[in-house]
Amino acid sequence: MSAAVNVSGSLRRRLLLQLVGSAALLAAVLFFAVLGFVRTVAEESHDRILLASATSILDSVSVQAGEITADIPYAALSMLGNVSDDRVFYRIASPAGVLTGYADLPVAEEPVQPRQPLFETAAYKGETIRAVTVSRRLAAQGAPVAVQVSVAQTRTGQAALLEQLFRSALFLGVGFFVLASGLAVWAAQSSITPLRSLTEAISRRGPKDLRPVTRPVPAEMSPLVLSLNSFIRRLQASLARSEDFIAEAAHRVRTPLATVRAQAEVTLMRVENEDNRASLREMIRAIDESSRAAGQLLDHAMVSFRTDSLERQEVNLTALARDLAERLQPVAELKDIGLHFQSDGDVSIKGDAILLQNAVRNILDNAIKYSGRDRTVRVRTVRNGGWGNIEVEDEAGGFAGEDTEALTRRFVRGANAGETIGSGLGLTIAREVAEAHGGRLIIENSQTGAGACVTLCFPLC
Ligand SMILES: Nc1ncnc2c1ncn2[C@@H]1O[C@H](COP(=O)(O)OP(=O)(O)OP(=O)(O)O)[C@@H](O)[C@H]1O
Ligand SMILES: [Mg+2]
Known part of the structure; x- marks a missing residue:
């Protein structure tokens, strides 16, 4: 006999959803953290090369015969070319005007403090550029002159690098998610294994097997096993009572009926009046009917009881x-x-x-x-x-x-x-x-x- 069970959700599915949801959240956090970190590192290292290039140009600026001259070292610009194929712009300016380079380079016009480089991102010739401006004071014609060197580079290579880093971070995030989901499936599966093996152990039992459950179970399942054992004890007691009741009832009903029948038979032998004899015969028949009915009813109850747990x-x-x-x-x-x-x-x-x-x-x-x-x-x-x-x-x-x-x-x-x-x-x-x-x-x-x-x-x- 199978009774319908009121099922509400699945423990395994609930656990799996929670674990996979957490894995997705962690994967997203990991993705953005890694992306943010590598982007910062890439930008900082690019800025450092820009600064090195600008400083090296600034170092090449000198005063000769009262005039400011610059002998731009090859390495100053080639170090930027090593990073990417992006276009490089520079400008050397003094308060008197632009000495050399791109005069329209959109960089700081105001004097920049010596040893305090100024980084800027701007649009130039239809492209985004990253620029740095450094400054140095030189003595020309007896007066100090602030010379400013700006170096800028377009960001196409940088963008390609960032895209590659984005893909790597994405790959890392997705990889983490897939791995964590696999572990989540395993964890959800193994956490319900004790429940499943307890169910199997109980359903494998014979119908008369009412022993308490003694197999080891995780602590969380002990209230369930305690209730189950208590239920089994009550069932055992109730079955024993029913069995006793059937036997007792059969005895109590049949025995007095047999006594009454015997008395009626004895009386029938003594009585001579035909009407009385007919009444007694009817009485005996009624007793026989009752006795048979009681016996068969009790037998039927016993059969139903025993067939339930054959x-x-x-x-x-x-x-x-x-x-x-x-x-x-x-x-x-x-x-x-x-x-x-x-x-x-x-x-x-x-x-x-x-x-x-x-x-x-x-x-x-x-x-x-x-x-x-x-x-x-x-x-x-x-x-x-x-x-x-x-x-x-x-x-x-x-x-x-x-x-x-x-x-x-x-x-x-x-x-x-x-x-x-x-x-x-x-x-x-x-x-x-x-x-x-x-x-x-x-x-x-x-x-x-x-x-x-x-x-x-x-x-x-
Ligand atoms: N061998 C048989 N020959 C003819 N009729 C039979 C035979 N066995 C059963 N029957 C018929 O089937 C009916 C049902 O039988 P069943 O044994 O269930 O009840 P019962 O004999 O009337 O009462 P009890 O519960 O006391 O046995 C009987 O009433 C009878 O009419
Ligand atoms: Mg019969």
Whole structure:
């Protein structure tokens, strides 16, 4: 029996989402941090080369014969060419005007403090340039003159370098994310593994296995296992109570009824008045009806209880049927019924012997109960392919036009039941026992047509 479970989300999925979400966040932070860092480093190193170039030009500026001259060293500009193929501009200026270089270079016009380079980013000739201006005081014609050297470079190479760095940072971020996601899947999987193995261990148990759970579990799962063990204890106690109740109820109902019946029989022997005798006979019949109904109801309750948690052991159907036939022999003899047992060898199945006895007894009881005097009832155990069958054949007239399927429903009795004492539960019990063992109950007329042939079929072990 499987009951629907009210499922709300999945622990594994929730954990996975949280871990992958955190990994994505960390990957984004890593990407921007790395990108910011390398961009700063690239810009700073470029600025440093610009400064070195400007300083080296500034060092080459001198005063000769009262005139400011500059002998620009080759290395001053070539060091910039080594960094990238970007265009380089320079300008040497004094307060008197531009001495050499690009006069329109958009750099600081105001005097720059010596040893304090001024870096600027500007647009020039349709491109973005990075420029640095350094200054130095020279003595010309007896007066100090501030000479300013500006060096600028376009930023195309820088942009290409930054794009490459961007790709590397992106690759790093994505790589981190993929790796962290893989680890997240593994972590989510392994964190629910104890839960899964506990579930498997419990579902592998047999239906009667009500031992407490003792396998080691993580601390977070201990409240669950404690509640489960407490539930198992309560279930055990409740099952034990039900079993005791069924046995106790059967005893308490049957015993007083048997006493009342015996008293009524004794009184019947003493009473001579015909009206009183008829009343007593009716009383005895009512007691028999009640006793049978109580017995069958309790048997049915016991069958339902035991089939719910079927305990299977090897049962020899041949020995079981032979034993029952022998026990019912005295009942059959009361009606001069010949009760014969036949078998073609041992037939064994895995099942609950008490339930199987109950089923066969009900079928045999019917065969004897519905047969007239001097008839024959045959009990056979046979192997038929993968099945072990117990067949009970009688000469009681069979099921003329009856819906045999309906006769296996609770409290349904056939048209032939008449005055026969019964409660309509015998075939229900037999069918439920057969089905609980994976078998079935076949109700049909015998081949001779003289009566019924009721067969219990069970799969062989
Ligand atoms: N061997 C049989 N021959 C003819 N009719 C049968 C036979 N077995 C069962 N029946 C019919 O099937 C009906 C249902 O049988 P079932 O054993 O379930 O109930 P019951 O015999 O009436 O009562 P009880 O619960 O006391 O056995 C019977 O009332 C009877 O009409
Ligand atoms: Mg019956």
